[in-house]
Amino acid sequence: MKKQCTKYTLEEISRFIDNELPQDQHAALAKHHVHCPYCNQIVEQYQSITDVYKEHLNRIPLEIDTLKIKEKFGQTLKNSKKKSKGSMFGFFGKYIYLKLASITAIVMIGLYTFQGGFFDPSGPSAIVKSVDTDFASVMIIETQKEKHTIIWFSET
Amino acid sequence: MDKIKPNPADIVNEQDLIERLKKGQQWAFNILVNQYQDRLLKIVYGITLDREESLEIVQDVFISVFKNIHTFRQDASLATWLRKIAINQCLNWKRKWKKRFRWNHVSLESENDKTLFTENRKTNDPEILFREKQFEKNLMEAIKKLPEKIRLVFVLNAFEGLSYEEIARTLKIKKGTVSSRLYFARKKLSNSLDLKN
Numbered sequence: 001m002k003k004q005c006t007k008y009t010l011e012e013i014s015r016f017i018d019n020e021l022p023q024d025q026h027a028a029l030a031k032h033h034v035h036c037p038y039c040n041q042i043v044e045q046y047q048s049i050t051d052v053y054k055e056h057l058n059r060i061p062l063e064i065d066t067l068k069i070k071e072k073f074g075q076t077l078k079n080s081k082k083k084s085k086g087s088m089f090g091f092f093g094k095y096i097y098l099k100l101a102s103i104t105a106i107v108m109i110g111l112y113t114f115q116g117g118f119f120d121p122s123g124p125s126a127i128v129k130s131v132d133t134d135f136a137s138v139m140i141i142e143t144q145k146e147k148h149t150i151i152w153f154s155e156t
Numbered sequence: 157m158d159k160i161k162p163n164p165a166d167i168v169n170e171q172d173l174i175e176r177l178k179k180g181q182q183w184a185f186n187i188l189v190n191q192y193q194d195r196l197l198k199i200v201y202g203i204t205l206d207r208e209e210s211l212e213i214v215q216d217v218f219i220s221v222f223k224n225i226h227t228f229r230q231d232a233s234l235a236t237w238l239r240k241i242a243i244n245q246c247l248n249w250k251r252k253w254k255k256r257f258r259w260n261h262v263s264l265e266s267e268n269d270k271t272l273f274t275e276n277r278k279t280n281d282p283e284i285l286f287r288e289k290q291f292e293k294n295l296m297e298a299i300k301k302l303p304e305k306i307r308l309v310f311v312l313n314a315f316e317g318l319s320y321e322e323i324a325r326t327l328k329i330k331k332g333t334v335s336s337r338l339y340f341a342r343k344k345l346s347n348s349l350d351l352k353n
Contacts, residue, residue, distance in 0.1 A: 011339040018313060020320050020335065045349075046342045050314040052292050053202075053299065057315055062197040064211050064218075066189060072219050074182070 005038040013042050017050070101137040101154045105130040170234050177225045189218055192235065196242050202311035203246045205300050213249050217242045239316070240326060243308065291349070298348035302341055309337040 008016075008029055015021045016029045033039040108127050128149075130139040139152040176184035196217060201210040220241055228237055299307060312318045312326065313334075320334040327334075 010343055011335065014339040014342050015320075015335055018320065018338065042346075045346050048291075049295060049342060049345050049349075052295055053310075053314050056292055056296060057198045057202050060198065060201055060207070062194070062201060062207065062210060064189070064193050064197065064214050066186070069189060069215055069218055070182075070186070072215070072222075 003038060005036050007032060007036070008039060010042065013039060014046060017043060017046050097154055098132075098135075098137050101139075102132045105132060105137065105139055174225070174228065174230065174234060177221075178228075185218070185222055188221065192238055193218075195235070196238060198315060199239060199311060200242050200246055202315050203243070203304070203308055204249070205296070205307075209249065213245045214242065216249075217245050220245070236326075243326065246308075247304075294349055295345065298345050301348070302344060306337050306341045306344075309334055310341045313338055 012021065012025070012029065013033075016026060016033075019026065021029065029039075033043050105127070109130060112127060126142055126144065128140040128142050131137070136153065136155045138154075141150040141152060142148065143150070173184060173187060177188060193214060196214045197210055200213045200217075201207065204210050204213065217238065221238065228234075232240075299310070302310065308327065309323055312323045313320075318326070320331045320338075323329075323334045324331045
């Protein structure tokens, strides 16, 4: 090691090689180290550390297994498609019986309202009332002739 | 899976690639992998200094990108986002290993193959070659001994060429901390090399 120079700290020299010193300080150190064997040695050493390290990384033969990654991509893609499919058909996925019962009830009430009676007078029954909730569906049906009441209940 | 695969040359810019990635086009991911794997592998290797670990981590990075591309808000470039994910994966990976109380040491020379030291040489002088090789070997051994947080800053500075400001933003630390970590790294490495040579 050459005769020690105390004009600049090692941290300042480190910042100098990274161009992180204020412009005037950078210029002054640039001028100084050319004539100062100690500072010049530090500058060169710091620079060679970066250069050799960078070179080392650039020479490393690294390549990922693209087949493996494609496989994982495919799997993830499949899962996400399944998920989106699930949400697309979500209407029929959960509470299917309740939903079907609700649809039936709505259709029947609609027909009853608009046609002045869904069932033929000789038909077996008519819906008196239907209630649909998130958890269950209830329909009160009355037979035409005998006026018997049938309560239909469905729970999910 | 896409039936019509456009020519990769048709992807003219990053924006286009991002949009295709967000649509889940798998071939766009192939382009992403081809474009960024080399750079990411080197950053990750620079941090972990372990070949197998680096390959696994970068694979995980791409899978993570594939799953989370819809969350990419484009505040920064795609490369910056990928680098951030890679750094986080590296740190998480290390934590996982620490939790399992496992430590594996692989000799740098054996893992990197003899080819590392024989390519791109400017001189044929065996003595100079030997000294260069020795310097590189000692340097890499010394880098391996640096604390990970120091090495991380060093990689981003030396390999990625990031400014102190950019490193500080990436790692969410102060600019002054970046400066002192780099100084510490260089001082430590210089001392190790002085002792060995």
